[in-house]
Amino acid sequence: MSGDPQGWEAIRAEVLARIRRRDWAPGQMIPTEEELAREFGCARATVNRALRDLAEGGLLERRRKAGTRVTENPVRKATLSIPVIRQEVEATGRTYAARLIRAERRAPSEPVAGQLGVPAGAVLWHLVTLHLAASRPHAAENRWLNPAALPPRWTPERLGTLSVNEWLVRHVGFAWGDIAFSAEAAQEEEAALLGLDRGAAIFVTERTTWAEDHAITAVRLAHAPGYRLHTVL
Amino acid sequence: MSGDPQGWEAIRAEVLARIRRRDWAPGQMIPTEEELAREFGCARATVNRALRDLAEGGLLERRRKAGTRVTENPVRKATLSIPVIRQEVEATGRTYAARLIRAERRAPSEPVAGQLGVPAGAVLWHLVTLHLAASRPHAAENRWLNPAALPPRWTPERLGTLSVNEWLVRHVGFAWGDIAFSAEAAQEEEAALLGLDRGAAIFVTERTTWAEDHAITAVRLAHAPGYRLHTVL
DNA sequence: GAGTGGTCTAGACCACCAA
DNA sequence: TGGTGGTCTAGACCACTCC
Numbered sequence: 187m188s189g190d191p192q193g194w195e196a197i198r199a200e201v202l203a204r205i206r207r208r209d210w211a212p213g214q215m216i217p218t219e220e221e222l223a224r225e226f227g228c229a230r231a232t233v234n235r236a237l238r239d240l241a242e243g244g245l246l247e248r249r250r251k252a253g254t255r256v257t258e259n260p261v262r263k264a265t266l267s268i269p270v271i272r273q274e275v276e277a278t279g280r281t282y283a284a285r286l287i288r289a290e291r292r293a294p295s296e297p298v299a300g301q302l303g304v305p306a307g308a309v310l311w312h313l314v315t316l317h318l319a320a321s322r323p324h325a326a327e328n329r330w331l332n333p334a335a336l337p338p339r340w341t342p343e344r345l346g347t348l349s350v351n352e353w354l355v356r357h358v359g360f361a362w363g364d365i366a367f368s369a370e371a372a373q374e375e376e377a378a379l380l381g382l383d384r385g386a387a388i389f390v391t392e393r394t395t396w397a398e399d400h401a402i403t404a405v406r407l408a409h410a411p412g413y414r415l416h417t418v419l
Numbered sequence: 420m421s422g423d424p425q426g427w428e429a430i431r432a433e434v435l436a437r438i439r440r441r442d443w444a445p446g447q448m449i450p451t452e453e454e455l456a457r458e459f460g461c462a463r464a465t466v467n468r469a470l471r472d473l474a475e476g477g478l479l480e481r482r483r484k485a486g487t488r489v490t491e492n493p494v495r496k497a498t499l500s501i502p503v504i505r506q507e508v509e510a511t512g513r514t515y516a517a518r519l520i521r522a523e524r525r526a527p528s529e530p531v532a533g534q535l536g537v538p539a540g541a542v543l544w545h546l547v548t549l550h551l552a553a554s555r556p557h558a559a560e561n562r563w564l565n566p567a568a569l570p571p572r573w574t575p576e577r578l579g580t581l582s583v584n585e586w587l588v589r590h591v592g593f594a595w596g597d598i599a600f601s602a603e604a605a606q607e608e609e610a611a612l613l614g615l616d617r618g619a620a621i622f623v624t625e626r627t628t629w630a631e632d633h634a635i636t637a638v639r640l641a642h643a644p645g646y647r648l649h650t651v652l
Numbered sequence: 653g654a655g656t657g658g659t660c661t662a663g664a665c666c667a668c669c670a671a
Numbered sequence: 672t673g674g675t676g677g678t679c680t681a682g683a684c685c686a687c688t689c690c
Contacts, residue, residue, distance in 0.1 A: 193678060218656065229680045234657075244500075250657045250687040260588075262501040264598055266650075267477075267494045355493075365497055367648040369602035369622035387620035389602035395652075415600040417499075419628075426659060451675065462661045467676075483668045483676045658686075667677075 197226055197236035205245060205256055213258045216246075264417045268365070270351060271317050271325060271407075280320035284349035287314040287379070289342040294330050301394055302332060302401035309333070313342065313350055316379050326379040326408040327351075335402040354403065363395035367415065376408040389413045430459055430469035438478060438489055446491045449479075497650045501598070503584060504550050504558060504640075513553035517582035520547040520612070522575040527563050534627055535565060535634035542566070546575065546583055549612050559612040559641040560584075568635040587636065596628035600648065609641040622646045 191199055201216070210216050219237065223230040237254060240246045244263050248254045275282040291309050293299075299306050311331035317324045329350055333340065337357075345353050371385040382388070391407040424432055434449070443449050452470065456463040470487060473479045477496045481487045508515040524542050526532075532539050544564035550557045562583055566573065570590075578586050604618040615621070624640040 220656085229682095230657095231659090231681090232679060234659090235678085238658090248657065249689090251655055251689050252687095253656060259503060259506055261503075261506070264499045264501055266497045266499055268497055268652075269494050270492060273492060273494075363652040365650055365652055367600060367622075368646065369620045369642075369644075371620045385618075385620075387602045387604045387618075389600075393652075409602075411602075413601065417598055419596040419598055419626075453675085462663095463676095464662090464678090465660060467678090468659085471677090481676065482670095484670055484674055485668095486675060653690085655689085656687085658684105660683080660685095662680100662682100664679080665677105666679095668675085669672105670674090671672090 194232050194235040194239075197222070197228070197233060198239055200226075201236060201240060202245070210256050212256050212260075215253050215255045218253060262419060264419050266415065266417050270355065272349065272352065275317070275319040275324060278319070282324075283318040283321070285316045285318065286342060286345070286350075287316055289313045298330055298404060302330060302404050304332060304401065311336075311342070314375070314379075315350060317349070323380045323410055325410060325413075326376045327405060328376075328408075329403060329405040331403050332401050334400055335397055350403075351405075363393055365391065365393045367391055370408075372408065380408065380410050382411070386411065389415070427465050427468040427472075430455070430461070430466060431472055433459075434469060434473060435478070443489050445489050445493075448486050448488045451486060495652060497652050499648060499650050503588070505582065505585065508550070508552040508557060511552070515557075516551040516554070518549045518551065519575060519578070520549055522546045531563055531637060535563060535637050537565060537634065544569075544575070547608070547612075548583060550582070556613045556643055558643060558646075559609045560638060561609075561641075562636055562638040564636050565634050567633055568630060583636075584638075596626055598624065598626045600624055603641075605641065613641065613643050615644070619644065622648075 190196065201210075201222075204210050216222075217225070219230045219233045222233045222237075226233065237246060237248065241248050241254075244261050245257055246254050247257050269277070271284075272282045290312055292312055293307050294302070294304075294310055294312070296306060299308065302310070304310065311333060313327075313329045313331065315327040315329065317327060327350070331350070348356070368390050369387055370390050372380065372382050372388045374384060376382075376388065377384045377386060380388070388411065389409040391409070392405070393407075394404045395402045423429065434443075434455075437443050449455075450458070452463045452466045455466045455470075459466065470479060470481065474481050474487075477494055478490055479487050480490050502510070504517075505515045523545055525545055526540050527535070527537075527543055527545070529539060532541065535543075537543065544566060546560075546562045546564065548560040548562070550560060560583070564583070581589070601623050602620055603623050605613065605615050605621045607617060609615075609621065610617045610619060613621070621644065622642040624642070625638070626640075627637045628635045
């Protein structure tokens with residue numbers, strides 16, 4: 187019967203409705219937590235829970251002393267799930283495999299060195315991997331690995347049957363990173379690995395990950411055509 | 420000096436450290452809130468705040484009665500900010516303009532009708548808009564609008580100087596939607612509007628938005644080359 | 653200085669669900 | 672059915688920041 191929420195979710199729903207109805211217009215201040223608590227007949231903490239949730243969603247802006255206002259130009263926030271490729275493939279019922287194409291120690295280009303925050307001329311591991319779904323190319327991976335983040339005398343043999351990413355997740359972990367998505371024309375090696383013509387439109391994911399104070403890895407993933415990143419707002 | 424967090428953030432940091440150190444391995448149960456509250460010498464609500472935050476980030480899985488466990492294969496969650504195009508452009512110091520290229524009433528293709536959940540043959544508004552940054556093409560927009568979501572006798576003249584999106588945000592609002600990103604070869608009209616060759620790699624954003632029970636709009640945005648979607652993990 | 657949100661506490665009850 | 676997380680309360684103190 188009643189799909190009506192209770193407790194703090196009910197308060198969130200009511201506040202949201204007032205914003206939508208423009209009872210509280212964009213840019214306008216809304217009552218204080220204490221006033222709302224009196225109005226709704228609940229504790230201030232309950233109002234706080236509701237307003238904090240809306241603020242995390244970007245609909246409200248809150249500042250001590252200043253109070254709470256409706257965001258003028260709400261920037262929509264979407265949460266993306268970025269799965270490990272193995273799971274992404276296996277979730278569609280296909281078998282996953284990773285093939286290590288090349289692995290060598292060499293100095294990265296200037297931009298890559300900067301991206302990883304290592305001195306120009308530092309020698310890193312450079313790995314090229316092809317990810318396969320049901321024996322067909324799924325994504326081409328181009329990765330730089332900072333040896334300083336790895337155990338001493340690490341070599342690619344240590345990976346065993348794991349992909350580089352899986353090995354890192356299991357043995358290194360990481361603290362934070364950044365990620366960017368773009369559309370690009372396929373580069374030569376990527377096109378060959380994915381079985382495409384040069385210049386084909388590919389979806390590219392670029393990630394850099396860091397441990398406490400040093401870069402771990404920078405990776406460029408070129409996805410096969412048809413790849414879509416999807417989420418709910 | 421001390422950048423050490425206090426309160427619930429300190430607890431979150433400690434729990435995170437234990438997960439990273441594998442004191443608590445993936446898949447393993449961790450102590451109950453009550454036990455942790457005793458260990459940290461704080462109220463259970465404080466532990467709850469910390470664990471809830473980690474669970475929202477996908478690192479913990481919590482179920483009543485079952486308890487809390489470390490996620491086996493953490494799916495990384497990234498929060499994307501999706502700004503209104505005007506802001507996106509103006510944030511880079513360029514002037515923004517939108518040019519309405521075409522506006523007509525017609526029936527959408529089968530897939531679009533399905534996407535919007537309208538009967539096949541329903542007549543919708545179809546608008547093509549070019550977004551400009553400093554007088555140069557920024558993105559080509561292809562949008563279907565459900566008249567049922569608009570005021571009676573609505574016409575594109577009502578937009579005034581606003582882009583369709585801005586008008587909708589101001590006058591209709593919306594409840595939820597979904598969004599998808601992909602890389603595609605530029606279609607004919609898009610290529611012409613953006614000043615590209617056909618087949619050029621473009622970044623495409625596709626959005627569908629809904630009000631309570633009916634679709635409002637479906638939009639396809641083709642971004643000019645160089646467009647990147649960026650976020651921090 | 654004072655008003656507002658941010659957080660903590662101690663206790664309570666409830667909802668869910670594995671055993 | 673009992674254990675666990677989810678939430679609420681009433682009150683308190685603190686941190687921030689506008690005035």
